Amino acid sequence: MSTFCYAKCFAPFTNLIHAVTTKSNQMPLYGSLALHTGEPHNQIINNRQKIVETLKWDNTYHFVTAQQTHSDRIAVIQTSKSIGWSDYKGAIEQCDGLITNQKGVILTILTADCVPLLLFDPRNQVIGALHAGWRGTQTQIASKTVAKMTQHYGTQPKDLIAYIGPSIKRCCYEVDKTVMQHFQQTNAYDKKGDKYMLDLPHINFSQLLESDLQSRNIETSPHCTACDTELFFSYRKEKGCSGRFMSMIGLAR
Ligand SMILES: [Zn+2]
Numbered sequence: 001m002s003t004f005c006y007a008k009c010f011a012p013f014t015n016l017i018h019a020v021t022t023k024s025n026q027m028p029l030y031g032s033l034a035l036h037t038g039e040p041h042n043q044i045i046n047n048r049q050k051i052v053e054t055l056k057w058d059n060t061y062h063f064v065t066a067q068q069t070h071s072d073r074i075a076v077i078q079t080s081k082s083i084g085w086s087d088y089k090g091a092i093e094q095c096d097g098l099i100t101n102q103k104g105v106i107l108t109i110l111t112a113d114c115v116p117l118l119l120f121d122p123r124n125q126v127i128g129a130l131h132a133g134w135r136g137t138q139t140q141i142a143s144k145t146v147a148k149m150t151q152h153y154g155t156q157p158k159d160l161i162a163y164i165g166p167s168i169k170r171c172c173y174e175v176d177k178t179v180m181q182h183f184q185q186t187n188a189y190d191k192k193g194d195k196y197m198l199d200l201p202h203i204n205f206s207q208l209l210e211s212d213l214q215s216r217n218i219e220t221s222p223h224c225t226a227c228d229t230e231l232f233f234s235y236r237k238e239k240g241c242s243g244r245f246m247s248m249i250g251l252a253r
Pocket residue numbers: 168169170171172224225226227
């Protein structure tokens with residue numbers, strides 16, 4: 001049996017469904033959901049099916065996945081069908097952000113330390129999901145996703161509810177000068193010898209504020225993936241692990 005993490009900020013909206021998966025001793029590969037990290041295909045597919053059964057969502061829902069590449073490309077999902085759910089090659093190429101207003105379409109993001117973000121515009125009934133590692137954070141994919149929701153669906157940023165999911169935090173995310181040079185202008189880091197402890201979730205929070213979201217509409221998960229390896233996969237802490245957990249958001253039919 002798997003358990004899930006939920007965002008409090010989405011709880012008031014009964015038509016919005018979401019979940020963040022956690023590790024499970026009862027599933028092969030601890031419940032990893034990634035098809036691209038070299039693990040047996042059928043076991044990952046079984047894990048995906050198990051997750052969906054456990055969530056007890058409508059069994060006609062479709063699932064959209066992307067071949068995340070630390071890009072700043074955002075896809076607008078305009079059809080109601082699964083994409084890349086049972087076949088990695090079918091996932092959207094070079095894409096790290098997804099937006100849609102299609103009901104019954106679940107947007108998914110896979111991570112193991114990088115920052116997953118889920119967005120909901122209750123006024124226009126539009127959702128977004130994105131992946132921001134340091135590269136995506138540097139290229140401001142969170143702000144670009146908000147802008148794309150505005151452009152395509154008329155989203156007003158002040159209406160947006162945002163969840164910054166479990167990711168590696170300032171306590172554990174050590175980077176060197178080459179990464180740090182991109183974030184020198186933020187104050188979201190501590191110096192530690194010749195290294196830096198960088199706060200990616202906080203930088204994404206700041207970017208959302210700069211995009212005119214209201215701070216009271218943004219929730220950051222308390223979990224650090226590297227501190228909480230019982231619950232989450234951590235690429236850093238688990239030394240290049242192949243496991244990934246999934247953040248999911250959808251509009252109920
Ligand atoms: Zn930590």
